[in-house]
Amino acid sequence: MATPFILINLKTYTEGFGHNAQKIAQSAERIAHENDVRIGLAPGYMDIHPLNVHYSLPVFAQHVDAVSPGAHTGHIVAEAVKAAGATGTLINHSERRLTLADVESAHTMARAAGLETVICTNNVATSGAAAFFSPDYIAIEPPELIGSGVSVSKADPEIIERSVEAVRSVRETVKVLTGAGISTGECVKTALDLGTDGVLLASGVVKAKDPEAVLRDLVSKI
Numbered sequence: 001m002a003t004p005f006i007l008i009n010l011k012t013y014t015e016g017f018g019h020n021a022q023k024i025a026q027s028a029e030r031i032a033h034e035n036d037v038r039i040g041l042a043p044g045y046m047d048i049h050p051l052n053v054h055y056s057l058p059v060f061a062q063h064v065d066a067v068s069p070g071a072h073t074g075h076i077v078a079e080a081v082k083a084a085g086a087t088g089t090l091i092n093h094s095e096r097r098l099t100l101a102d103v104e105s106a107h108t109m110a111r112a113a114g115l116e117t118v119i120c121t122n123n124v125a126t127s128g129a130a131a132f133f134s135p136d137y138i139a140i141e142p143p144e145l146i147g148s149g150v151s152v153s154k155a156d157p158e159i160i161e162r163s164v165e166a167v168r169s170v171r172e173t174v175k176v177l178t179g180a181g182i183s184t185g186e187c188v189k190t191a192l193d194l195g196t197d198g199v200l201l202a203s204g205v206v207k208a209k210d211p212e213a214v215l216r217d218l219v220s221k222i
């Protein structure tokens with residue numbers, strides 16, 4: 001199995017931008033260094049550059065648009081997030097959903113820019129469909145459990161197992177992340193036992209009183 005990947009989406013939480021993003025990055029860098037685990041952050045766009053400059057962590061954009069550089073206004077271009085220091089990007093998060101055609105274009109542009117890609121999906125069928133684009137990771141996140149505090153790895157392990165099957169039947173090499181409601185080392189262990197390669201989470205870390213303690217717990221059972 002590949003090194004487990006813990007990707008923390010800072011979303012637009014107040015607790016996840018500016019100085020707060022830096023504090024989480026500092027803890028994440030320390031814990032990744034002390035353990036055999038890869039920890040990445042997906043901050044807001046304004047924090048991509050500072051996090052990339054000050055910390056040795058994979059930094060992901062939360063979204064890129066299906067547009068190439070040129071005469072577009074208010075869009076996020078894959079090449080620009082790469083230039084700002086992002087090493088990867090989420091695509092099609094449930095809170096930033098795209099059409100299938102736009103998922104394909106955004107993914108192609110992210111790849112062309114040299115970004116690592118995580119396509120988020122909401123069910124087994126979209127997980128299988130996304131596998132045809134050969135992203136690095138597919139993150140399966142049932143929308144009703146996002147931000148709920150109820151872990152998908154406990155509430156709906158079947159969707160994880162069936163997504164892994166759907167993805168692997170299309171592309172053996174695509175890795176899968178478990179997302180929604182993840183907040184403890186037990187959730188991470190279950191996600192790995194279900195055949196996934198790590199987790200995508202947000203509120204469990206970002207909204208915690210002590211994000212570093214949660215990060216330590218997340219890696220404790222790997």
Ligand code: G3P
Pocket residue numbers: 009093141145146147148149179180181182200201202203204
């Ligand atoms: O991108 C991560 C996500 O949508 C899950 O959010 O708060 O349930 O960990 P959360």
